[in-house]
Each structure stands twice: as structure tokens, then as C-alpha cells.
Amino acid sequence: MKRPLRYLSGAVLALLYAFLLMPLVVVALASFSGGEVLRFPPEGFSFKWYARFFANESFLSALMLSLRLALVSAVTVSVLATMAALFYRRLPYRWREPFRILVIMPLLLPEILTAIGLLFFLYRVGLGSSAFGLQIGHIVVTLPFAFLSVAAALQQIDSSLEEASASLGAGTFETFRRIVWPLIRPGIFTGALFAFIVSFDMFTMSFLLKPIGGNTLPLAVFDYLKYDFDPMAAAAATLSVGFALLVVLLVEKTVGLRRAF
């Protein structure tokens, strides 16, 4: 490429990446502000907004609910997704694609439609506005993320490995325990991380299905933002950014970002 052209494309790329990162950086910077209002550049540096965040009853209970939802979702979904991925691999060929599409349906369908359907259904079976209903909603939506991750890991395992194991005398369960499980463990772990983070940040589903008096952190931030516009919301939001960075780091260390996405 000619030199000016290369500088130009470099500049365009730099702008694009800046566009991607700007809102996250801005939120993080704002959360460490020492001033009383959100302004740029921030006045001074302090942790006071974090202190206020953790002193705030409603934020704190929302955080706890979000963490609980995310944790339960991650654990449940990784077990379900592992079973689903093993099942997928054993299905006769012509059933595989339909099954895969069914499992990742919640990812392909707009979250808001799934949430509306669940709202009606849960009301109908008498579980409307219950914590259980909300948890179910989170599990349904996070399932595809974990499934894709485990299925990708499983796909890396050549079926001749299982055959080799069988020919050496290992039964189905022993082959799973000694060969398949160690090889898909990183995939399951990644899947659980995705499920956790997606659940932690889920908004629309929680908005429609939230139990009476129970707020998740995103809902609490949303409510807060409607009336206040100060760095406390930024502190709450930065927690989410921090989680995301942690996940990125862990995924890169375990399976590699390029393989996971």
C-alpha cells in the first residue's frame, strides 16, 4: 500500500477503536471523580462515589440480587449446556441443526419478545412477578451463550479420541471423565463466565419480570438515572466494566479470545 493511504487507514481504524472504547473509558473516569457533578475533565480523584455506592441500601440490595441471579444462572446453565452439547453431538445428523437452532433461539429472538411471552406465561401458571420467574428468564437467555461455548470446545475433540479410549477399555462414563471432561472444561468455564456477565447486565428481561420490590443493579441504575445524573451511577456502571475486563482476561487465559468468539 502506498504510504499516505496506509496512514489514512491507520487513522480511520484508530478512530473506530476510539469510538468503541470511549463510552467505557468515560464512565470509568467519571466514577473516580472527586467533584460533586459529572463533568469533564473530572475534578480530582477519589473513591468517594464508590464509598457512597456501597453505603446506598437500594443499590446494595440490587447488587446482591444481580450477583445471586448471575451466579445461579451461570451454574445452572453450564450444567444444562454441557448436557445439551453432549446430546447435540450424539444426535443423528439430520436432527442436529434443528436442535442447535432451538437452543440458540433465545439469542436470535429479541429479548423483549421472549420476556413478553414469559410475562404472559408466568402469569398464567401463577408465577407472575416471582423471583423464580425472573431466574427462569435469565437462564433461558443465558443458555445459548454457554451452549455455543461448550459445543465449540466439544467440536475440537476428534471423535477418534473417544474411539481410542473405548478401544483401550474405557466405558462411556470413564471416557467422559478421563478424556472429554478435561478437554471441554475450559469451554464450560468460558460458557459459565459469559452466562454470568450476560445475566449480570440483563435489562429488558428483568424490567418485565422483576418481582415486586426486587431490583437488579441495571434496573436500579436505570431508575437512578431518571432523576439523578451524578458519578454514583458511574461507580455502579464501572463495576460492570470491571467484570467485563476480568472476563476478557480469564477467557484469553483459558481458551483464547479468538476461539471463544
Added chain:
Amino acid sequence: MRSSPWRTALIGAPVLALLFVFLVLPYGEMVVMSFRTPANGAPYGDAWTLANYGRAFGDPFYLGVLLRTLGIGALITSLTLLLSYPIAMHLARVSDRWHVFFYACVVSPLLVGVLVRNFGWMIVVSFQGPLNQVLLALGLINQPLRLLFNLPIVVVALVHVFVPFMVLPITNALRNIDPSLYDASASLGAKGYETFWRVTLPLSVPGVLAGVVLVFVLAISAFVTPVLLGGQNIVMMSSIVIQQLIGVFAWPFGAALAMALSIMTIIAVSLLTLIMRPLMRRTARWS
């Protein structure tokens, strides 16, 4: 591998049960709900009616919102594609040493909730936010601009939300292209842009289509961003539906509106797939 069909069925049962009960049945419930009559004191009545659909498609207001939503969706999808393609090209050929960094740049926004990212934009364009500060410092404006609660900021924020969804499938498609094809193209006398136009672009069509469909579907069903950044001024379909469900408590009509949105989505996506079909068939042979 051979294995007993019973054991296989046992592994699949929990997931199939979960999805049937909490995905298939709820969607069925939504369809049923859209044919119900409204009632006083309850979310819906016992009788059946087509009136909800008559109103959803007949009332100029709702029809207008629906069409407007589709238009905004198309606009957002095109902009997202425009911004994503260069990033995907870069990501597909970035050296091993740097890929972690650039992948992280694309993936971390994806992992941060939509709400947080919208909030980031609120700060960016606020009166004392960085954008106004920069413009003021450059002397381009005399007083801070009021940039919130209008269509451009909603579009910008949504494009930002969707770029990773577009970048990742295109990157995967590009990475599947055999690099020797570029050399072959060059050896046959194609200049850089010709190779891009005749080899790279056609072979990335499957990824582009996947990204476009995903982003379009997500864009027209976006809820948080229009509410948070558009306020009362930008009315999109999702907020109307939610308003009917939670504000007015008119479940049957809300369900009909949601169905109308789904139907339009399916039509739009099918049309797009149909248009892309000839291209897809060619690339399938190569990939």
C-alpha cells in the same frame, strides 16, 4: 460412537423440557394473548377477537411507529456495517502479538451491559461532557450544545452497541478465506482494491449476512437506548409495547403489537436472505 439411545435421550431431556416449557409455550401464550379481548380488572378477557390486529395495523399512529422503527433499524444496520467492516478486516489479519489487545477492544463493549454503554454516551454528550468541552475549546461553538434526546444520539448509541455483533461474524468469515487466494488474485494482475471487490467481499458475504440479520433484529427491538437517550421524542415500537403492557396494562393489544413487530421482522429478514441467496450459493461452494 454407538451408545444406548436411552442414555442419549436422558442427556437431552432437561434442556428440551426447559426450552419447551419456558420458550415454546410462552411464545404460544403470546400468540394466544394477541387474540384475546381486553377486560376490566384483569389483564385479559375470555372472548376471542381480531380487533387487536385491526388496531395495530389500522391505526395510523401505530402503523407509523412500526414503519419508523423499521426505517431506523435499516439506518442503524447500514451504519453499523459501514463501521464494522474495516474493524473486521483489521481484526482478521492482525498479528498474533496484538490480537489479544484488539479482540479485547471489540469484545469488552459486548460484555458491558447496554445500559452502561448508554450511560457512557449520556456523559459524553452532556453539557459538561467531553464532546462539548472539546468543541468549546476548539472554538467551534460558543455555548454547550444540547445533544441528548434526539434521533442522532439514539442512532449513535445503538450503532455502538451493535458494532461487536457485526464485527465478530464478519471477522470469522474473513479468517476462513484461504490466504493463498489473495496471492492468486494478485498473481493474476488484480490491484488491491480489485482483490477486495472480487475476492474478499464476496467471500465474506455469509458473515455479513449473519451480522446484518442479527443487528437488524436487535435494532428494531431495542428498548433501553431509545428510552434513555431519546426520551419522549424518539418513540420506537418496543417502548410502545412496554407502555401497553406495563403502563396501560392492555396485554392483548400489547401482544398484538409485539406480534406485528415479529411479523415485520420475519418478512424483512426473509427478503434480505432471498436477495442475498444467489451470492450465498456461490460462496458456499468455496467455503
Added chain:
Amino acid sequence: MAHLEIAGLRKSHGAVQVIAGVDLAVASGEFFTLLGPSGCGKTTTLRCIAGFIAPNDGDIRVDGASVLNAPPEKRGFGVVFQNYALFPHLTVAENVGYGLKTRRVPWEEARRRVGEALAMVQLFGLKDRLPRELSGGQQQRVALARAIVIRPRLLLLDEPLANLDAKLRHELRWLIRDVQRAQGTTAIYVTHDHAEAMALSDRIAVMRNGQIAQVGTPREIYQRPLERYVASFTGETNTLEARVVAEAGPGRYRVAVAGSELEATGPAGLTPGTVRHLLARPESLSLAPEGAAGVSVRLDAVVYVGAALRCEVVTACKQRVVLQVPVQRAYTPGETLSLAIDPAQAWLMAPGEAA
């Protein structure tokens, strides 16, 4: 050490018959090879034996007892895979010891046997490496060690050398043979390389479209093929159309080829007038000056290939024959010569398509 019988084996994938009735008997301690072109069903046959797939029909018996109802892990056969199938998360020693672990062999004994197996395949000092840290040849040795350490009743090998370069292929060929001999294991070996099959096997089964075309020792397959397909698959061949003129003794005939009469061997009971294909391997042919006994031919092309001259000649009936002759004499294309065929090596086979 076990003998294997396969009777009426059939397997279809959907409408496609991949194995269309295979019958085989392999003796205890024998090195038996399935040879055939790509797609003829060799792998499928082997996988049926191993138990990875179930045949639609037929029986597989080892030492007289059917194994069809046993899952692969109960059959006790060692399998060497074409892609090695080494467990990527286990070290060399753990890979080799895997089959002993599933058999709950005590730790001390397992360690000793792993050491012996690794020594047998001549791998030293690599036992704590992971498979990805090994070369292709080393991986193949580990795969072999893993299969033999369990002292399998049958050793099944599916093109174990196909992914290696020519030199390694030669080296490992002999290693496989030595290990099999040392253990006295019955081995079923799949390949599409006839040189490999010839060198290794006690007996070879040549397969065609899911059936056995011929079973025999390498010598029988090479020198006495029943049909042209088998001949063409086991080395360079010339086939000439021949008509039986008279029987010249038990299994010996006078035949007419391209206007000349010569002597050839063939199966018993050919009546005069039968048309057959005469198999003439390049090394059974020689050229003499015009007028000597043999078939009159015109020299079409000569190529110097180092150890010999490779000549292409054409008979009066426009049949093309390739042979190699010593370099001593100079030949000029276009000259007329006489082609002699060693009667002991000239063989009459049933007409048919080449592979």
C-alpha cells in the same frame, strides 16, 4: 493372539452399500492386510471389527465367539488410528498407560509395562512430553505403544503411516512388523499402498466396492491375480489380449498374442478358443533383435531412468507395453524388435476393468 472370522458382513449408510458382503478368515498371529483404492470400504470394515460401528448384517467372530454384542471397550482390541488420536491433555506415559488404567492394572506393573512398550517402539526419554511436543513419527510410535501395551487380542491399524514422509514410512513399517512379530499378535492392517502391503503382510485381501476381490499371499496376489483389477492394483502391469490355442500341460497353455504364439501359465481347465488377458509384469519381459522368438513390436519411446531403460513398445494390434531393459544396448525409437515373455511369469487372468 486370536483368530478372526468375518462372515457375510454388510453395512450401508442410507442407500449406499459401503460393505456388500465380506467374508474373511484371519489366522492367529497372522499379519493380514486390507488393500484397496480410496472409498472401497477398508476403514468401514475395520471400524466394524473394532466395534465403533455396528454392521447391518453378518457376524464377526474372534476365537470362535461372536463379538458383535460387545461394546468396543469390552473387545480388547488395540487400535492405531490414522491421525494417531493421542489424548492431547495426557503425557506420553499417561497416553500409553491409559488402557492399563482402565483395566485397573496395579501402578507398579503398569509403569513397568509402559516402559517396556515405549522401549519396544524405540522411544526413549520422552515419556513426560505432551503429544503436541512430539514429531509426527514420534506420535505414531506412541500410538503404536498405546495399542500394544494392553496385549490386545487383535491389533487393528488404519493407514497408520499415511501422514508420514517417505523415509519415516519405511522405518516405521519395519517397526510395526517387528513389534507384531515379537508379540505374536494378530494384526489387521489397512492401506492403499501396495508396496507397504506386499512388504508387511502374510496375506492380503484386495477390496473393490465393499467386496473382497481376492485373498492371497503377496506372491499370489502379485503373480497370480484372478483378474485385471487385482493386478493393476498391486504394481505396474501390461495386459495383452490372448486367445488360448492349446493346453501344453497342467496349467500351461499355448496362446496367441498379437499374431504370435507363445507359452503362458493360467488356471486349470481353460478350453481352446477362450479369450483371456495375459498379465506381463515389466520385469518378466525382455527385448531381442528382430527375428528372435516372441511378439514383433515397434519401439515407440525410450527413457533413461538410471538403473535401466524404460521402453514403450507397440504390438501389431496397437497394444502398448511398458518394460525395463538393461542400459548396455542402445535403442532408437522406431526400430522393430522382438518382445519375449518369460512363460513362467506370463499369467492368464479373467478379463475386466483395471482399477
